[in-house]
Amino acid sequence: MRLLGLWCLPAVFLLVHASERELDWWESTIFYQIYPRSFKDSDGDGIGDLKGITSKLEYLKELGVGATWLSPMFKSPMYDFGYDIADFYDVQEEYGTMADFEELLAKAKELDIKIVLDFVPNHTSNESMWFEEALKGHQKYFDYFVWEDGVEDENGVLQPPNNWNSVFRKSAWEYREEVGKYYLHQFVIGQPDLNYRNPDVVEEMKNVLRFWFDKGVAGFRVDAIAHLFEVDKEKYGGKYPDEPISGQDLDDPLSYNYLNHIYTKDQEETFDMVYQWREVFDEFKEKDGLTRVMMTEAYSSPQVTMKYFGDEQQNGAQMPFNFVLISDFNGQSSAGEIKYAIDKFLTFKPIDKLANWVAGNHDNSRVASRFGPKLVDGMNMLVLLLPGVAVTYMGEEIGMVDGYVSWEDTVDPSGCNTDDPINYWKSSRDPERTPFQWNNDKNAGFSTAEKTWLPVAEGYEQLNTEIQLNSEGRSHIKIYKGLAKLRTEPAFRYGRYESVAFNTDVFAFRRWYDGDVYIVVVNFRDEPHTIDFTYFEGVNGHLEVVVCSLESSRRRGDVVEANNAKISESESIVLKLVQ
Ligand code: NOJ
Numbered sequence: 001m002r003l004l005g006l007w008c009l010p011a012v013f014l015l016v017h018a019s020e021r022e023l024d025w026w027e028s029t030i031f032y033q034i035y036p037r038s039f040k041d042s043d044g045d046g047i048g049d050l051k052g053i054t055s056k057l058e059y060l061k062e063l064g065v066g067a068t069w070l071s072p073m074f075k076s077p078m079y080d081f082g083y084d085i086a087d088f089y090d091v092q093e094e095y096g097t098m099a100d101f102e103e104l105l106a107k108a109k110e111l112d113i114k115i116v117l118d119f120v121p122n123h124t125s126n127e128s129m130w131f132e133e134a135l136k137g138h139q140k141y142f143d144y145f146v147w148e149d150g151v152e153d154e155n156g157v158l159q160p161p162n163n164w165n166s167v168f169r170k171s172a173w174e175y176r177e178e179v180g181k182y183y184l185h186q187f188v189i190g191q192p193d194l195n196y197r198n199p200d201v202v203e204e205m206k207n208v209l210r211f212w213f214d215k216g217v218a219g220f221r222v223d224a225i226a227h228l229f230e231v232d233k234e235k236y237g238g239k240y241p242d243e244p245i246s247g248q249d250l251d252d253p254l255s256y257n258y259l260n261h262i263y264t265k266d267q268e269e270t271f272d273m274v275y276q277w278r279e280v281f282d283e284f285k286e287k288d289g290l291t292r293v294m295m296t297e298a299y300s301s302p303q304v305t306m307k308y309f310g311d312e313q314q315n316g317a318q319m320p321f322n323f324v325l326i327s328d329f330n331g332q333s334s335a336g337e338i339k340y341a342i343d344k345f346l347t348f349k350p351i352d353k354l355a356n357w358v359a360g361n362h363d364n365s366r367v368a369s370r371f372g373p374k375l376v377d378g379m380n381m382l383v384l385l386l387p388g389v390a391v392t393y394m395g396e397e398i399g400m401v402d403g404y405v406s407w408e409d410t411v412d413p414s415g416c417n418t419d420d421p422i423n424y425w426k427s428s429r430d431p432e433r434t435p436f437q438w439n440n441d442k443n444a445g446f447s448t449a450e451k452t453w454l455p456v457a458e459g460y461e462q463l464n465t466e467i468q469l470n471s472e473g474r475s476h477i478k479i480y481k482g483l484a485k486l487r488t489e490p491a492f493r494y495g496r497y498e499s500v501a502f503n504t505d506v507f508a509f510r511r512w513y514d515g516d517v518y519i520v521v522v523n524f525r526d527e528p529h530t531i532d533f534t535y536f537e538g539v540n541g542h543l544e545v546v547v548c549s550l551e552s553s554r555r556r557g558d559v560v561e562a563n564n565a566k567i568s569e570s571e572s573i574v575l576k577l578v579q
């Protein structure tokens with residue numbers, strides 16, 4: 001017996017120790033996404049810029065954010081607002097200079113905020129030196145891109161090589177007379193796809209990573225990763241094959257969803273490329289000890305998404321984005337559907353990897369518009385308190401809503417390419433990109449310009465950071481700050497997780513660690529409910545309110561009976577078990 005006891009002791013000790021291991025910087029932080037064009041304009045041209053961001057880094061600190069991912073600020077003709085990069089090694093003039101970027105980095109370092117950049121490997125701009133050289137017939141650069149001959153139709157008119165459509169609608173092929181061939185662009189015409197079957201491209205893009213790591217960035221969000229490779233055409237007689245019809249959008253053969261993208265998306269070679277990049281990331285960690293973090297953007301099935309993590313042999317991205325909070329449920333979903341969506345990533349995720357939670361970004365309608373303003377705090381509770389890394393899109397901390405952008409003011413290619421002045425807004429991403437709302441000055445304090453690049457959303461006079469920070473009572477931003485603080489508690493850092501849909505409206509989860517037990521409850525409907533939280537093992541007696549949503553009539557410190565808790569309409573609360 002005694003022997004057994006002695007044997008067990010180190011094992012128990014190890015177990016506790018393992019779960020309490022010190023987390024790496026990225027594992028416990030909140031990543032805050034900044035869309036530079038819309039965050040803060042320092043020079044009055046109506047366009048956000050780097051100096052603007054630097055001037056607001058303290059704001060991030062105040063929120064409790066430890067890292068920020070900046071959407072592209074590289075040199076670009078802006079056909080896709082910076083995701084069409086003309087020079088991967090330079091800063092777009094309207095955003096500032098390299099010196100401004102270095103200043104931003106220095107200030108961020110002072111504040112201990114990590115800077116993560118956007119890596120856009122799938123394509124360049126059609127105004128990049130590489131593409132221009134390709135058009136001049138410079139073979140090295142010609143081979144950087146994906147070219148194909150057109151086909152003549154029955155009238156002898158040249159048509160695109162096959163039926164592939166771009167993500168933004170219409171053919172993914174564009175003809176260039178200079179070379180007499182079509183090039184592939186999976187996004188806008190101004191974004192020619194790079195050819196990853198060319199080792200020179202692979203090396204060139206690794207050098208882009210190295211350049212910015214040398215400057216001191218802490219990681220990259222990797223854009224449009226699922227589109228990196230196209231099928232190897234040599235396996236199809238030297239011609240890229242047509243993609244099959246998906247059965248969706250049958251009335252619109254030019255739409256992206258019309259086809260099933262078996263030859264242009266999620267190709268197996270993509271994963272190896274991610275693992276190769278991770279080696280570059282780790283080269284830098286070896287130099288200075290700082291983990292460089294990779295987040296991959298792919299709207300793919302969970303099974304495919306998990307491959308980005310890597311496997312036993314190779315490391316991949318630490319954070320393959322988990323988009324279930326964006327793609328898998330909305331304001332109409334039942335609590336059961338919500339649980340199902342959340343469980344998805346957790347179910348497929350390798351046991352030794354972390355989940356991550358994202359409810360919004362510059363490509364998707366805002367949380368307050370998708371779920372209604374009453375659920376803003378509830379959604380922030382999910383993002384910040386579910387197990388794993390949290391990612392917040394700028395403005396979600398104050399519950400910004402989608403702005404109205406008229407057809408005339410629409411600039412997003414995804415909206416413009418619909419050619420439809422009535423329904424364009426369903427595809428346009430401008431509404432979630434309207435300027436950040438700082439205060440109730442002109443242009444919401446974003447800019448002193450007469451006209452901003454996108455109009456400021458209506459209602460900013462009441463919905464802005466200044467009002468919310470200074471409000472006497474509760475506000476979204478104060479709740480957000482409370483959650484950011486709570487997130488540092490061991491129960492949320494190391495704690496286990498269990499969730500339940502109590503009925504069609506109420507979703508709840510328990511996080512517990514070392515005697516501390518928390519319950520997070522979100523009522524997704526405008527119906528009150530009485531909930532018996534003793535469903536959760538070890539929960540009985542009383543629960544204390546730690547954080548509650550804006551509309552909740554409760555206060556911090558209120559006590560709730562565990563077996564008979566009244567949850568009012570659209571109320572979200574974080575409760576702690578009273579021991
Ligand atoms: C995903 C980005 O988030 C989006 O804004 C962009 O249009 C496409 N990738 C193409 O780069």
Ligand code: MG
Pocket residue numbers: 041042043044045046047048049094
């Ligand atoms: Mg500016």
